[in-house]
Every structure is written in C-alpha cells, then in structure tokens.
Amino acid sequence: DVKVTQSSRYLVKRTGEKVFLECVQDMDHENMFWYRQDPGLGLRLIYFSYDVKMKEKGDIPEGYSVSREKKERFSLILESASTNQTSMYLCASSRIDRDTEAFFGQGTRLTVV
Amino acid sequence: KQEVTQIPAALSVPEGENLVLNCSFTDSAIYNLQWFRQDPGKGLTSLLLIQSSQREQTSGRLNASLDKSSGRSTLYIAASQPGDSATYLCAVRGNEKLTFGTGTRLTIIP
Numbered sequence: 001d002v003k004v005t006q007s008s009r010y011l012v013k014r015t016g017e018k019v020f021l022e023c024v025q026d027m028d029h030e031n032m033f034w035y036r037q038d039p040g041l042g043l044r045l046i047y048f049s050y051d052v053k054m055k056e057k058g059d060i061p062e063g064y065s066v067s068r069e070k071k072e073r074f075s076l077i078l079e080s081a082s083t084n085q086t087s088m089y090l091c092a093s094s095r096i097d098r099d100t101e102a103f104f105g106q107g108t109r110l111t112v113v
Numbered sequence: 114k115q116e117v118t119q120i121p122a123a124l125s126v127p128e129g130e131n132l133v134l135n136c137s138f139t140d141s142a143i144y145n146l147q148w149f150r151q152d153p154g155k156g157l158t159s160l161l162l163i164q165s166s167q168r169e170q171t172s173g174r175l176n177a178s179l180d181k182s183s184g185r186s187t188l189y190i191a192a193s194q195p196g197d198s199a200t201y202l203c204a205v206r207g208n209e210k211l212t213f214g215t216g217t218r219l220t221i222i223p
Contacts, residue, residue: 042215050209090156098144099164102211104157
C-alpha cells in the first residue's frame with residue numbers, strides 16, 4: 001500500500017521559532033510537494049521538488065524554505081514562524097510521469113501562538 | 114494561470130439519491146484530472162484519475178467524466194450513503210503542478 005507519512009498530526013509553536021515539517025514517501029516517487037490549506041482559499045502550493053536537491057517555488061513560497069537531501073524525504077522549514085502561518089500543511093508525492101496520480105499524507109495542523 | 118472552480122460549495126442530499134459534483138477549469142492544456150475526498154481534519158484520499166485523453170473513469174459507485182475542450186469534469190455518486198459525507202476536491206495537473214478547486218462539502222442525510 002502506497003504511503004506518504006508526515007511526521008506530526010498536530011504542532012503548536014511560538015512566534016519566531018524555526019519549525020520543521022517532515023514528509024517521507026515509500027513509493028520511490030521523483031516529485032514531492034508541500035501545500036497549505038486554508039478555509040475559503042483551498043490548497044495552495046508552497047514548494048515542490050522533482051529530484052534530490054532540486055526545488056521550485058510554488059505560488060506562496062514567502063516565509064518558507066525546503067530541503068530534499070534524500071529522494072524519499074522532503075522537509076518544509078518555517079524560518080521564523082508567524083501567526084499567519086497557522087494552517088493545515090499537506091505533503092504529496094507523484095511519479096515524474098505526468099499521467100500518474102498524486103498521493104497525499106495525513107496532514108499537519110500547525111498552530112503558531 | 115489555471116483556475117479551478119467547484120460549485121456548489123456545499124450540498125446536502127438524502128441517503129440513497131444519486132448526485133453530481135461539478136468541477137470547471139480555465140486552461141484546457143492539462144495532463145490529467147484527479148478527484149479526491151477529504152474527511153474533516155484529515156489528508157486527501159485519491160478517488161479517481163482521468164487522463165487528458167480519456168472521457169471517463171469508474172470505481173464502484175463513482176463515475177468521473179472529463180470534457181477537456183469545455184473545461185469541465187463531473188463526479189457522479191450513485192446510491193449515496195452517510196459514509197460518503199466529506200469534502201470532494203478536484204485537481205488538474207499541468208506540467209508538474211496540481212491546481213485545486215476549493216471543494217464541495219457533501220452531507221448525506223440518513
């Protein structure tokens with residue numbers, strides 16, 4: 001069974017903290033993605049990666065960075081957490097072939113206080 | 114820039130009814146369209162994937178259609194059940210990225 005696993009379901013962090021969200025997939029997928037989901041705004045792409053050490057900005061990269069040192073792991077980093085980064089964060093992966101489906105993790109609900 | 118719209122935002126139907134969820138997109142240059150289900154506070158579960166060259170896909174009580182030229186897709190759910198209550202999202206793939214609609218929140222009334 002295919003699996004995308006996010007390291008935490010719930011996180012509470014303080015303003016100004018550096019926050020790491022981890023995502024691991026076991027499907028040997030080339031592509032990995034980080035989205036955030038907010039009521040009324042839907043899912044918005046933060047960053048994606050199509051290979052180890054490669055990354056591309058999505059629609060809302062400001063305040064975030066990413067790291068992909070191994071094919072199976074994609075990390076999202078909030079350099080200095082702010083209250084407007086309180087959100088549901090979703091990781092996804094897919095094969096590089098454009099006719100294949102994407103698989104999502106269970107989500108991380110991050111609250112910044 | 115691709116825009117994906119799902120109307121209505123919310124829908125309530127009695128158990129047992131057949132129903133249709135709608136998805137429209139502005140740029141027909143897509144590789145595929147995927148329907149997802151999301152339960153409250155959870156991640157997304159893939160339901161159906163339709164390639165750009167296909168017209169429809171079926172899985173159990175679910176049938177999804179795609180009309181790429183008009184920028185529309187529908188998700189048909191037959192004989193609805195309370196367990197179908199969830200938010201349904203469609204997403205279109207262009208190059209590497211998925212662009213999502215904001216979803217339809219479906220409630221099946223027992």
